[in-house]
Amino acid sequence: MSAHHAIDLATGTVRELNAALHALSPDTNQTLWRVSNPRGLHAIAAGVDAPVTIEIDGPVGYYCGGMNKHASIVVNGNAGVGLAQNIMSGFVHVKGDASQSAGATGCGGMIVIDGNASARCGISMKGVDIVVKGSVGHMSAFMGQAGSLVVLGDAGEALGDSLYEAKLFVRGSVASLGADCIEKEMRDEHRALLAAKLEAAGLTGAVDIGEFRRYGSARTLYHFHVDNVSSY
Amino acid sequence: MCGIVGLFIKDPRLEPELGALLSTMLGVMCDRGPDSAGFAIYGEGKPGSVKLTLRGPAGTDFVSLAAGLGLPVAARDTHAVLTVPAGRETAVRASLAASAPEIAVVGAGERMEIYKEVGLPTDVSKRFGLERMGGTHAIGHTRMATESAVTTDGAHPFSTGADQCLVHNGSLSNHRGLRRRLEREGLSFATDNDSEVAAAYLTSRMRTGDTLGQALEHSLSDLDGFYTFVVGTESGFGVLRDPIACKPAVMAETESYVAFGSEYRALADLPGIASARVWEPEPAKVYFGNRLQ
Numbered sequence: 001m002s003a004h005h006a007i008d009l010a011t012g013t014v015r016e017l018n019a020a021l022h023a024l025s026p027d028t029n030q031t032l033w034r035v036s037n038p039r040g041l042h043a044i045a046a047g048v049d050a051p052v053t054i055e056i057d058g059p060v061g062y063y064c065g066g067m068n069k070h071a072s073i074v075v076n077g078n079a080g081v082g083l084a085q086n087i088m089s090g091f092v093h094v095k096g097d098a099s100q101s102a103g104a105t106g107c108g109g110m111i112v113i114d115g116n117a118s119a120r121c122g123i124s125m126k127g128v129d130i131v132v133k134g135s136v137g138h139m140s141a142f143m144g145q146a147g148s149l150v151v152l153g154d155a156g157e158a159l160g161d162s163l164y165e166a167k168l169f170v171r172g173s174v175a176s177l178g179a180d181c182i183e184k185e186m187r188d189e190h191r192a193l194l195a196a197k198l199e200a201a202g203l204t205g206a207v208d209i210g211e212f213r214r215y216g217s218a219r220t221l222y223h224f225h226v227d228n229v230s231s232y
Numbered sequence: 233m234c235g236i237v238g239l240f241i242k243d244p245r246l247e248p249e250l251g252a253l254l255s256t257m258l259g260v261m262c263d264r265g266p267d268s269a270g271f272a273i274y275g276e277g278k279p280g281s282v283k284l285t286l287r288g289p290a291g292t293d294f295v296s297l298a299a300g301l302g303l304p305v306a307a308r309d310t311h312a313v314l315t316v317p318a319g320r321e322t323a324v325r326a327s328l329a330a331s332a333p334e335i336a337v338v339g340a341g342e343r344m345e346i347y348k349e350v351g352l353p354t355d356v357s358k359r360f361g362l363e364r365m366g367g368t369h370a371i372g373h374t375r376m377a378t379e380s381a382v383t384t385d386g387a388h389p390f391s392t393g394a395d396q397c398l399v400h401n402g403s404l405s406n407h408r409g410l411r412r413r414l415e416r417e418g419l420s421f422a423t424d425n426d427s428e429v430a431a432a433y434l435t436s437r438m439r440t441g442d443t444l445g446q447a448l449e450h451s452l453s454d455l456d457g458f459y460t461f462v463v464g465t466e467s468g469f470g471v472l473r474d475p476i477a478c479k480p481a482v483m484a485e486t487e488s489y490v491a492f493g494s495e496y497r498a499l500a501d502l503p504g505i506a507s508a509r510v511w512e513p514e515p516a517k518v519y520f521g522n523r524l525q
Contacts, residue, residue, distance in 0.1 A: 099480065
């Protein structure tokens with residue numbers, strides 16, 4: 001049987017919570033954890049490496065779900081800076097807004113943000129898939145290397161600046177594109193990829209894929225070329 | 233790193249609790265700025281009178297000092313608030329400068345009082361009895377010094393004019409050049425602090441006719457570096473983040489108050505926060521007056 005663990009951060013500490021989560025083995029039967037009174041505290045459920053579900057009832061501070069592997073983390077509130085930073089795998093779902101640098105350097109897994117994400121969402125992403133139902137702030141997907149960023153709302157200034165091979169899809173407006181980021185043709189393979197990401201985020205049928213535009217790297221900056229020296 | 237907090241009370245029933253609420257917010261921000269702290273609080277004011285917040289060395293006898301001037305005073309630790317008829321402000325300042333040069337005037341205005349000291353923010357709040365102060369609004373700062381020495385002069389808020397002050401989280405890169413320019417205009421500085429330069433910059437802009445909102449707009453092009461500013465005024469507070477939004481900021485609003493914090497943690501103990509509208513102020517946008525909504 002699966003045990004349900006309730007942790008109250010009004011009485012316990014984040015350190016105790018994380019130590020308990022870090023001690024879980026891959027075949028643990030303690031698969032459901034409920035965290036109450038997070039009160040914007042930092043590093044809640046960071047570094048988890050077990051296939052468990054962690055439900056956090058309220059707003060979290062910095063680095064929630066950082067380095068996550070295998071776990072599903074749900075935040076019933078807003079998230080602070082560096083949500084799921086360097087996520088490796090698993091699923092992180094924020095039901096409110098996320099602050100800056102959500103999913104920074106993420107290598108795998110999926111992040112779904114129901115509200116808006118502010119600046120630098122997906123900065124230096126390396127394989128994570130990020131779906132933002134609202135809008136993203138400036139410099140999102142900066143130096144994005146792999147993975148995808150799907151934005152149902154608008155994107156701020158300098159989207160995809162110095163982009164490598166991360167794939168960007170935006171349904172609304174883009175304030176401006178960053179250096180070496182261009183709009184690209186949306187072909188069937190890209191529609192299929194976008195459909196798969198939306199399905200994984202539980203959004204099949206919720207939005208029309210035809211409304212999205214695709215952005216990617218022009219690939220003129222990331223191989224050194226002396227003609228581009230002023231842009232580096 | 234530094235911490236900033238601000239609280240504007242909309243429901244007058246909450247006004248007596250302003251100091252207690254701000255003190256809790258400042259306490260949470262101790263780990264963003266453990267070396268000094270300060271706050272500006274807007275309480276009762278008497279039309280036609282100016283409150284001068286004085287700071288003196290430990291042990292300063294403010295009561296005798298005020299008695300000598302024939303003025304009422306409320307002393308709190310190293311600070312004291314002298315209530316001066318508006319017509320006598322210049323004369324009282326001159327008299328203080330001549331007879332008690334060790335006393336600094338750290339703030340002036342009909343309602344604003346400024347308190348700041350070196351030490352852990354919770355201790356600083358206690359020394360001045362912040363928990364027992366009431367008012368309509370207040371802003372506070374916890375400092376982790378980066379650009380200049382840990383001194384009381386280097387603590388925030390910095391006064392920018394009557395009933396106006398500034399707190400800053402960040403660091404400015406062009407403050408040396410700007411300081412030289414402002415010194416040529418006749419402004420003087422008490423510290424090597426970059427935030428004091430930002431305060432003087434706003435003062436200078438307003439002297440040449442800018443409103444505070446316009447001065448903040450101009451700072452977007454004239455100040456280079458990282459900043460989240462919160463500016464206290466007689467009627468509320470304004471917020472500005474630099475265009476890159478390096479330094480964090482969260483705001484919350486309920487029917488009872490508008491609150492600002494460097495992090496959500498600082499707001500977590502406010503009444504009704506669970507149902508508050510919480511948002512992150514956008515970069516390079518002045519939130520001020522009716523735009524605070």
